[in-house]
Amino acid sequence: MATRRRRTxxxxxxxDRGVFMISVAAELAEMHPQTLRMYEAxxxxxxxxxxxxxxxxxxxxxxxxxxxxxxxxxxxMNLAGVExxxxxxxxxxxxxxxxQALEREAERVRAEMEAKLEGLRREARAEIVPYRPGRLVPAxxxxxxxxxxxxxx
Amino acid sequence: MATRRRRTxxxxxxxDRGVFMISVAAELAEMHPQTLRMYEAxxxxxxxxxxxxxxxxxxxxxxxxxxxxxxxxxxxMNLAGVExxxxxxxxxxxxxxxxQALEREAERVRAEMEAKLEGLRREARAEIVPYRPGRLVPAxxxxxxxxxxxxxx
DNA sequence: TTGCTCCTCACGTCACGTGAGGTGGC
DNA sequence: TTGCTCCTCACGTCACGTGAGGTGGC
Numbered sequence: 001m002a003t004r005r006r007r008t009x010x011x012x013x014x015x016d017r018g019v020f021m022i023s024v025a026a027e028l029a030e031m032h033p034q035t036l037r038m039y040e041a042x043x044x045x046x047x048x049x050x051x052x053x054x055x056x057x058x059x060x061x062x063x064x065x066x067x068x069x070x071x072x073x074x075x076x077m078n079l080a081g082v083e084x085x086x087x088x089x090x091x092x093x094x095x096x097x098x099x100q101a102l103e104r105e106a107e108r109v110r111a112e113m114e115a116k117l118e119g120l121r122r123e124a125r126a127e128i129v130p131y132r133p134g135r136l137v138p139a140x141x142x143x144x145x146x147x148x149x150x151x152x153x
Numbered sequence: 154m155a156t157r158r159r160r161t162x163x164x165x166x167x168x169d170r171g172v173f174m175i176s177v178a179a180e181l182a183e184m185h186p187q188t189l190r191m192y193e194a195x196x197x198x199x200x201x202x203x204x205x206x207x208x209x210x211x212x213x214x215x216x217x218x219x220x221x222x223x224x225x226x227x228x229x230m231n232l233a234g235v236e237x238x239x240x241x242x243x244x245x246x247x248x249x250x251x252x253q254a255l256e257r258e259a260e261r262v263r264a265e266m267e268a269k270l271e272g273l274r275r276e277a278r279a280e281i282v283p284y285r286p287g288r289l290v291p292a293x294x295x296x297x298x299x300x301x302x303x304x305x306x
Numbered sequence: 307t308t309g310c311t312c313c314t315c316a317c318g319t320c321a322c323g324t325g326a327g328g329t330g331g332c
Numbered sequence: 333t334t335g336c337t338c339c340t341c342a343c344g345t346c347a348c349g350t351g352a353g354g355t356g357g358c
Contacts (some may be wrong), residue, residue: 021311022311022312023309023310023311031349032349034349034350035348037312038348038349038350039325052312052357052358054311054312055255055312072348072349073298075233075237076231076233077230077231077237078231078233078234078347079348080230080234081230081233081234082234084224084228085238085241088241090240092244093251095248095252096248099248099251099255102256106255106259106262107258109262109263110262110266113263117270117273120270120273135321174336175337176335185323185325185326186337187323187324188322188323190338190339191323206338207336207338207339225323229347231321232322266318299331
């Protein structure tokens with residue numbers, strides 16, 4: 001749900017754009033409007049404001065409100081717990097991102113090494129393989145003794 | 154604080170061994186004994202029991218109790234929040250461990266590839282370098298034409 | 307005027323901590 | 333007997349949600 005199209009929409013509505021007034025946001029989040037004001041006072045959510053001071057909630061804000069609703073109504077957590085969970089989820093996300101970056105980096109290094117190895121193998125083949133069917137002898141030895149190689153053994 | 158030595162201690166006291174009765178554990182955790190029983194009823198902590206049914210708390214249990222104390226008294230969280238935080242911390246720890254394993258694995262692969270590369274380089278050197286001063290020719294050619302190599306060009 | 311917004315204040319409910327009260331075994 | 337353990341029940345406190353009440357601008 002990156003964007004939502006309306007019949008007459010011309011301006012793109014992004015998830016972080018404040019578009020819902022408090023009554024709408026409260027309905028979407030299934031909460032009392034006063035509860036939203038309380039959450040803001042506690043620092044749990046920070047909606048945008050119109051020039052007149054009216055709160056404007058974004059889709060992200062509504063999603064966050066629903067997450068809070070889940071934690072308080074379904075799990076029975078209080079707001080201090082919700083704050084702490086948000087912090088921990090942030091940490092978790094950072095660690096997961098770092099891990100994904102590490103995985104990509106590992107793959108990159110692996111591919112790079114593989115390419116190097118392959119290059120070396122090709123190089124070796126180019127020098128050695130063409131002579132495989134027979135035996136190789138130093139040219140200088142052939143020249144020096146002037147005898148058929150087969151008998152020289 | 155892996156183990157603690159007492160003057161007359163003979164048996165090792167590990168962190169997960171139930172050694173404190175409820176009054177001692179409560180004092181160490183700075184909680185009311187009844188609170189410990191409540192936490193157990195909620196599933197937040199599970200002390201061992203003596204054969205007679207007396208609760209026996211380990212050092213790990215006491216550490217956990219202090220962590221709960223921190224979350225409830227200092228952060229003002231309720232027990233549902235504490236449970237959720239424990240879950241999330243478990244997830245976080247698993248992810249961190251996975252990352253450490255991944256880092257070790259990446260290093261292992263890197264070293265292995267490095268060794269392979271080095272092996273190939275050495276191999277290439279062993280086959281090619283000794284002959285560098287002269288030219289190599291197929292033995293069959295030498296036999297077939299029976300002529301000095303130098304003139305065969 | 308209606309229905310929204312803003313705000314503050316107050317009350318009901320519920321979770322939690324703790325104390326009381328009664329039991330039983332070193 | 334003292335001091336611990338076990339348990340259940342009950343009450344005080346506090347956080348939270350929500351409603352009331354009064355204001356102001358489309």
